[in-house]
Amino acid sequence: MARNEATAPRIINERSRRRHMPDGAARLSAGEPRATSAEPWSKQNPFLQGPFEPLFNEVSIRSLEVIGRIPMELDGALYRTGSNQHMRPANPDLFHWFDGDGMVHAFHLRDGKAGYCNRFVETDGLKLERAAGRPIYNGIYGHSGVRQAPLPPGAPRIKTVAGINVISLAGRVMTMHEADSFYWHLDADSLDTLGKFDFGGRFKSMLTAHPHVDPATGDLLVYGLNYDEMYVECMSIGNMGQVNSHVRTSMPITPFVHDFIFTENYYVFFFGPIRWRPYAADTVLAGNSAFSFDRGSPTRILLLHRKTGVAKWLEARSFTCDHYLNAYELGDKIIVDATVTETLDPNADIRPEEFFPFPLVDKPSPFSGPQLWRIEIDLARETVSDRRIGEFAAEFVRPNESVMGRPHRYGYMAGVHNPGPQTHGFNCLIKHDYLSGRTQYQHLSSEIEMTPGEPVFVPRDGGEDEDDGWIMAIWYDPRRNASEMTILAAQDFDGEPVARIKLDHRVPLGFHGNWIARTSLR
Numbered sequence: 001m002a003r004n005e006a007t008a009p010r011i012i013n014e015r016s017r018r019r020h021m022p023d024g025a026a027r028l029s030a031g032e033p034r035a036t037s038a039e040p041w042s043k044q045n046p047f048l049q050g051p052f053e054p055l056f057n058e059v060s061i062r063s064l065e066v067i068g069r070i071p072m073e074l075d076g077a078l079y080r081t082g083s084n085q086h087m088r089p090a091n092p093d094l095f096h097w098f099d100g101d102g103m104v105h106a107f108h109l110r111d112g113k114a115g116y117c118n119r120f121v122e123t124d125g126l127k128l129e130r131a132a133g134r135p136i137y138n139g140i141y142g143h144s145g146v147r148q149a150p151l152p153p154g155a156p157r158i159k160t161v162a163g164i165n166v167i168s169l170a171g172r173v174m175t176m177h178e179a180d181s182f183y184w185h186l187d188a189d190s191l192d193t194l195g196k197f198d199f200g201g202r203f204k205s206m207l208t209a210h211p212h213v214d215p216a217t218g219d220l221l222v223y224g225l226n227y228d229e230m231y232v233e234c235m236s237i238g239n240m241g242q243v244n245s246h247v248r249t250s251m252p253i254t255p256f257v258h259d260f261i262f263t264e265n266y267y268v269f270f271f272g273p274i275r276w277r278p279y280a281a282d283t284v285l286a287g288n289s290a291f292s293f294d295r296g297s298p299t300r301i302l303l304l305h306r307k308t309g310v311a312k313w314l315e316a317r318s319f320t321c322d323h324y325l326n327a328y329e330l331g332d333k334i335i336v337d338a339t340v341t342e343t344l345d346p347n348a349d350i351r352p353e354e355f356f357p358f359p360l361v362d363k364p365s366p367f368s369g370p371q372l373w374r375i376e377i378d379l380a381r382e383t384v385s386d387r388r389i390g391e392f393a394a395e396f397v398r399p400n401e402s403v404m405g406r407p408h409r410y411g412y413m414a415g416v417h418n419p420g421p422q423t424h425g426f427n428c429l430i431k432h433d434y435l436s437g438r439t440q441y442q443h444l445s446s447e448i449e450m451t452p453g454e455p456v457f458v459p460r461d462g463g464e465d466e467d468d469g470w471i472m473a474i475w476y477d478p479r480r481n482a483s484e485m486t487i488l489a490a491q492d493f494d495g496e497p498v499a500r501i502k503l504d505h506r507v508p509l510g511f512h513g514n515w516i517a518r519t520s521l522r
Contacts, residue, residue: 042092045360047083047100051425051451051476051509054084054100059505060117060190068499070112070487071470073461076517077188078107078472078485079166080453081175082510086126087135089144096142096289096353096360101126102163104175104191105474105507107485110518114485114501119191121175121184125159128152140179140278142353143289158284164209165512169197169220170241171522176209178258179278181224183207188521202243205233206278210259210323210512215402219244221262223269227254227277234260234267234304247309253300256291256352261324262306263334263405268327269302270336270375272320273343274352293350301377301384303334314377316384318343322357322370325397325411326404332380337411337434339397340375340386342368357395358425370395372413372432390439392417394430396454396512400466409435410467412455412490417441422449425509429455429473431493440494444475444486451476451509457490458515467491470498472515474507483507 083100
């Protein structure tokens, strides 16, 4: 274990062209064409249609329509990213949601006004395909059945798309994938891609796109996976991008890991039955998915001590932890609240890419839909127990992050409640109170089912209660084929939104993002 190591991060310039964007959302450039769409590439793949259908234009909008009132103290931007395929896939009917090129969207708020812009993340793979005028890479998660053609000298072996998350790190805006050893640095206002942030070339592992901030230290907690040398490493990153602590341990398997969580003393991982080998010769390069299913495998739990690096392994029944709300220590127990996909038949012969995270094919799924679970790990007895919370489906779970690592009361998530015959995907946001057991639902419209993305909690300055703040989310309206950003008062969760900020085009349903206050950037 190495501790208190200071490694100066470096920015590798990838782009000389810089679009001038003056500071402040109210001065974003205006008058550029609005985003448009073409006919879907596939009429049977749900992840290329409707709310998932890609955009092809990059736009900047000076002023958006606002219904209600944006709180004046909100000065910053809600950044979102997700899958936005730029070129027709080799096999559109088998295209996987996770494989689309990354496009970042920003809703800039200042002085009660809102502006917007969106940009593709100019990754190496995207630039090569644009230069070639055709797709040259296979997707990582889906299977095309077509061997990837030889690449130009120096090209990345696989195409990573920086479409999973947007965070603030070292005073900069970063977006990322989870199969690279670096993040992509973006201009905070224009979203232009400025270069790679690679921690001084320190890491040789695939860095997570799901870091978490430890409110006790202010450090960003990050993990990386190395499938060549078979280890997982966890790092604590300071506010200048320096590595403050670093521990690692060996792994017996090549797990698919999308998220992790932490307590005061432990990094916590659940390694389910899905395996993931993106750089193997017989997967992506051969036209196959990087996913595979380990029949009969239990879930392996890794508790990695944050100071000593000592690893403790336990086993549980077969499930996949999708996203974590929070975890904390309670005596000899570790309490984990997370969204989980249960394996309904652990011995089935499964192609995970056809069913995970949501079904692509019209067959009975070997997985449950996403559910909210509480998992208890008894360290003294070395046992694991779990129970489902509520009867709703739930995903993209988020807390008030100021309580992470300590007991929490509330959780916020996208979900399915009271579904109808036309329900496809999430139809509400959910707030669950772990103390009272009360669950609240926000459907936004009583006339039609609108589809929300991940909710983000933004605390109110000076607020004392855990739920004193706002919930920001982007919703898709099928009537307009367009999206809007909503701001809810978290303490009036199922009431009328504080503000609804309208777009005239859709934000394709994507993955993760964060509110980044202007004062946290430099």
